[in-house]
Amino acid sequence: MEYKNIIVKFEERVAVITMNREKALNALNDETIAELQSFFRHHWLDDSFGCVIITGAGKAFVAGADISELAQCDIKKALKKSMLGIYLTKTIENFPKPVIAAVNGFALGGGCELAMACDIRLASEKAKFGQPEVNLGLIPGYGGTQRLARLVGRGKAKQLIFTGEMVDANEAKRIGLADEVYPAEELMTKAMEMAKLINSKAPIAVATAKECINRGLDVNLSAGLEFEKMGFGTIYGTEDAMEGMKAFLEKRGAEFKGK
Ligand code: CAA
Secondary structure, three states: OOOOEEEEEEOOOOEEEEEOHHHEEEOEEEHHHHHHHHHHOOOOOOOOOOOEOOOOOEEEEEOOEHHHHOOOOOOHHHHHHHHHHHHHHHHHHOOOOEEEEEEEOEEHHHHHHHHHHEEEEEEOOOOOOOOOOHHOOOOOOHHHHHHHHHHOOOHHHHHHHHHHOOOEEEHHHOHHHHHHHHEEHHEEEEEHHHHHHHOOHHHHHHHHHHHHHHHHOOOOHHHHHHHHEEEEEHHHHHHHHHHHHHHHHHHOOOOOOOO
């Protein structure tokens, strides 16, 4: 599939997506949103890779939704735009493989929202996170008010959204917005190492755990535990579960097949 605004490379069963509109700091225009959406939909059933990494070319991860397009919207278009962004972030969140954000630089507005839709956020020391929409007279529109509050708590989310201030990578880690911080030159190596480590595990177990965690966060604890019970039982129908336990008891490494 041909893309204009993203570069997709497959390396050792890892799909690496590089946001590539460097002249606009990788801002998300409609076309880029559609390309990302298309990637995830197209590869929904593709078992040739086990993990996705999203990163950005140049000094930004993604500096937000494209403001030149936002400035052209009326109420009707703004609602549709928000819907498309929310649809994309939900697609990523529900994608049946882990998606790692390797946040190399500015992750602002829609960029922070894109990173928050990923399962794990690894940040370079150069990364900066923020929801600066109030500076434009706007509010976050791709899930920021919801996911940020869930990740960092309502007080800190309100502080970040009301002030529009950016936080650096270490502060992002401190508040739970970034999961790890690495020197810039190590970011992609560390992201690849993590992706390959995840790839060495049983893929259906990883996908099931992702689904249980995500579904559970939307409901109360009892319902969440019910999801986990069903996931735990269902996984016994996989060859990998049998192989994993057998390998342990035979004191050898497991060979998972994703079946
Ligand atoms: N949309 C469109 N273009 C953008 C952009 C964006 N979000 N962010 C940066 N650019 C463009 C700039 O206009 C500039 O283009 P020109 O060279 O043609 O002038 C180019 O990228 C480089 O940017 P700067 O010269 O501004 O770079 P800088 O290093 O001085 O500043 C920055 C970097 C602090 C990130 C600054 O660019 C900035 O504040 N960008 C806007 C960030 C923002 O407000 N994001 C939220 C957007 S709204 C949103 O995302 C809503 C939502 O939730 C869906």
